[in-house]
Amino acid sequence: MNVETANLLELGAVIDGKYRLDALLGQGGMGKVFRVTHLQLKKTFALKVMLFDVARDAAERQNRLARFKREAEALARISHPNIVMVTDFGAIGEEQLPYIVMEFIEGVTLRDHCREVGQVPLDFALEVTRQMCACLHTAHTQGIVHRDLKPENIILQTLPDGSAMARVLDFGIAKLAPEGGEKFETLTREGPGIGSPGTPKYMAPEQMLGQPIDPRTDIFAISLILYEMLAGALPSVPVILAEPKPISKVRPDIPAALDDIIGRGLSKLPEQRQPSALELKRELEALEKSLTLEAVLRDRTTPPGGLSTTPGFSPVTGMTSPVLLTLQSGSVTLTQRSMGVLPIAAGLVVMVAGAAGWFFYPQISAALNGKAAATGAALPSAALPRLALFPGGETTLGTNRGDKLSVPEFKTTIAPFRVSQTLITNGQYAEFVKRTKRRAPAGWNGSSPPASDLDKPVTGVSWDDADAYCQWLSKETGARYRLIKEFEWEYLARQRDRKGVSDLLDAGFLEWTADSLTVYPGGKGFAPNPDLRIFRGRDDRENPNEGVTFRFPQKPDFTNNRLGFRVAADPKLGGQ
Structure with a gap:
């Protein structure tokens, strides 16, 4: 740096007729940083002068300044609240030392x-x-x-x-x-x-x-x-x-x-x-x-x-x-x-609060370390599905207007049963995943669901997963849980008063039932298949079926991002 340039960097000097040098904030091998005042705007900025090796050749000096200008323009275009913004740039003195002007940060x-x-x-x-x-x-x-x-x-x-x-x-x-395929360029050597x-x-x-x-x-x-x-x-x-x-x-x-x-x-x-x-x-x-x-x-x-x-x-x-x-x-x-x-x-x-009330989400720490949580620990009562009791009775199921799987209409008697008021939630299912090392549904963050989805129904689970959950919950609580039966589901869907039971005919969800594919009394045109499981819910496809009667047969390892499940239990199960 020659004497002229050094004088231009004295405190009190004005750079380019705009920036008064008020204080030296720091310096190093790459340059000096000053607190400056923009004389027209009356605003404080930081100005950094780049102390590069001075090119003796005028052509090289101009080439360096051109590279600096391109990069400074690119830096000035970056806009993000966590980046100290570049607001101006230029060159100082005969040596044309580049400088950049930035926000002044307290x-x-x-x-x-x-x-x-x-x-x-x-x-x-x-x-x-x-x-x-x-x-x-x-x-x-x-x-x-x-x-x-x-x-x-x-x-x-x-x-x-x-x-x-x-x-x-x-x-x-x-x-x-x-x-354009050029080599990387930089301000410095x-x-x-x-x-x-x-x-x-x-x-x-x-x-x-x-x-x-x-x-x-x-x-x-x-x-x-x-x-x-x-x-x-x-x-x-x-x-x-x-x-x-x-x-x-x-x-x-x-x-x-x-x-x-x-x-x-x-x-x-x-x-x-x-x-x-x-x-x-x-x-x-x-x-x-x-x-x-x-x-x-x-x-x-x-x-x-x-x-x-x-x-x-x-x-x-x-x-x-x-x-x-x-x-x-x-x-x-x-x-x-x-x-x-x-x-x-x-x-x-x-x-997290929903129709099923407050619930806990335990065993997160164990999952972070890739370890299965200890079994045998009692589940908090609030973590259990809340059940509603239905008396059952004689009802009409099936339809005379549907496809061969759903016809004919017939009468049957439903025994009393209890059923969870909501589909099993991500938070409840996560407890099962943590304790058993069961495969987590797609869309989770590893073995944990997104925090925003804790009280939403878990989906993307197979019939095998749902059945395993019921067996696990039964073992943990000493009560007998199972999937809702197909006839119980349709009986419930036909009730005007569902006692707080939700999601049955919500177009966003389908749900597994306990049963395999059977032929209704008087039905014909297909054979029962014990290897296929039935899930129920509203049918979005064009067909004459009502949502309450349509039957979806699938293999027990089938999954879908709309497909979840709810649990049911014997009416003698108390304390829920």
Whole structure:
């Protein structure tokens, strides 16, 4: 930098007739950052001057400025609430040193916060990482890789209401993806090892070696920052040389499921990492939901003066685990004293209520660690299906207007029975999955249903699954549960007063019955088939059948995303 340029960077100087240099905020090998005031707008910004090697050749200097201009324009187009926005750019002095202008952020860096608190709470770490993934995915879709992610480049911004959000900054050495088949271009000199742009201890192997980079390079750094937040320090041996100790071994309150997520992100080969920041974000969100469900269980199953008064103690696993109570979407909260970030929630508290009343969702912690929950533990009464009693009696079933499976109309007598008022819910079925290691329905997050679907009917289950659930529930409770019989279902569908029983003729659902395919009295044209099971519900196809009479025969391993089940029981079953 010559004397003229140095004078232009003195405090009080005005850059391009617009930006007055008010204070030096920081400096390093890549440049200086100033707090500046826009003289026309009367607004505070941050201005970073890039201190690159000065090209002596005028043509090379112009080529470098042209590359800088293209990349700065691309950076200015990135719009995401978790990215510190680039608002302007230009060049200073005879040497034409590039500068960029960014939002000025009030807050502390993630580095400063971690220095103060050491190991951060799990929910805080997940929330910050999720926000990082969200904004970087936006950048990646526009062809920009950050390349220098580190705690110093993440600001915890204080918002007017006292809360804060994570903001990623310093895209100043970001790499712009090529257009038209050209090679990658960069603002700075390119080369392997310490001389390449970025911070070596956060570099992915391909970046350290000067090999081609892509969004997965940033995923490596994101995963390492997450590890560092939770462990309180980087691994003692660089990750590019040896796999780090699993974070759950460093901190016993961290679920083993997070080991797999972080380990994948820190893979030495890019193709073994999450394919995108969005995929990493989704994996963390699934984990957050699982942890939130465990917190709901703990909050609602521990009676006053009960199992434990230790914060974070799980009555299911007997181990300390993070308590996630609320979620302030997109933000974290800072204290007045140090502006350090308080623990934030990783998900909404799910208070699930429906026609069947409140129910619990136990054994989440065991599932997170891939272990079957201990059997023999009594089920909470609220977890059991609520049954309604029907007296039965003489009724007419079948139809004279339908297909051969549903004709003819006939009279029969239905014995008294009890039946669940709702189809078995995702939350109730999840207990069965956790305890028995049964295959979970498609659409769940592994062995757990989406938190928003807990009180919705479980679907995508086969007759074999439904029958196994009934056998399991009978064993757990000592009562005898079974699937509703086909004739019971049609009898119920014909009742005006169904005593709170729902979903029978809801076009959104079908349900298994206990019976195989039989021929009605007086029916003809087909033979009974004990290998096919019947499910019932409204028929959406064009045919003369009414919803109450149509019969669907299928193999017992058949599944459908509308197909669920309800349970029934002998009328002597009490206490429901």
